Amino acid sequence: MTTPDLAPVRLPVLDEHARGLLFTDARTANSFTDEPISDETLASIWELAKWPPTAANTQPLRVLYVRTQAGKDRLVPLMMEGNQAKTAAAPAVAILAADVDFHQFVPQVFPIRPELKGYFDEAGVDGRETHATFNSALQAGYFLLSARAHGLAAGPMGGFDADAVSTEFFPGGRHKAILVVNLGHPGPDAYYDRLPRLAHNDVVSWV
């Protein structure tokens, strides 16, 4: 019996249109139209963003969608002043948070090594927070590109009172807010001038 000499799998390459949509043409929007974003679209952003990898498949990111006026009224005062008007105007806002008790799910999401749950138990909250924050930030990158993949402009903001937002929206101390993201269709004058990117050789090196 012989095994056929299969050609290696060649993966397709993303076309220019899609590169533009996610990376090169997409921009952080600072104003939004009042066109609502459906709950189905918001749910779908997560259903796409959930797939790329995290360490030991731990998936510590949590997403709270704020789209009611009551929710906005709780969030906006906790944003830095320069972020308040646009957060109030965005048709939907996502609060992204790191779950420091992500390890409760390890037996379910990493069944090949369920004993990792015990390792994270022993690491304590501080040890887990490092893992949770890092991997949540990685997932936040996926989330922002998924929002763009849904035809939405995203406006990520680090300028807010993280402790106050965590306490207000995630009582119990288990979730640490890491990023607030305005979502919607870009409004008038949505974009500032594009800021420069670092020179290639200031970022990339080779051995």
Place this chain on the structure above:
Amino acid sequence: MTTPDLAPVRLPVLDEHARGLLFTDARTANSFTDEPISDETLASIWELAKWPPTAANTQPLRVLYVRTQAGKDRLVPLMMEGNQAKTAAAPAVAILAADVDFHQFVPQVFPIRPELKGYFDEAGVDGRETHATFNSALQAGYFLLSARAHGLAAGPMGGFDADAVSTEFFPGGRHKAILVVNLGHPGPDAYYDRLPRLAHNDVVSWV
């Protein structure tokens, strides 16, 4: 003089093929063919990944591409044992690192508020490391999806001696290795069974 009542800009939506390439079909590869990855492709991965946003446009991620045998010989022993064989076999490897002196570039990359450099000076290395690590992780998410956009399978690994890798490849203490990523075309038996993702309601909530 009247201003025309322009319709709001509607952004296009990523098609199923591209969603599959970046999110839903793409998988972390654990073996690679020996087909080389050109330096042009590796450079292009960064040129795409550099565009999505970071806080105050600080762009703290640095990328070191390891593709010579001499470079591999320095890296592989610093990987966890379970990651050594696949790192040795990958045609190219990226060491992703956070630059804790990213603020040196603030006047260049954030000219609208150059005084932020002084704020980061005062924050000290520890304060800057939090910012650098978080935003580098966000950029690592962009980097992984950009590698996929180039038709490559990526194999991100957190299992390595981060201090030793930082010292070996980034002498001076300015760069902290955060992730090592194998890059290449998937080889035979490249994929383990896909691990489960968390249930929607364990991640997403609404107000």
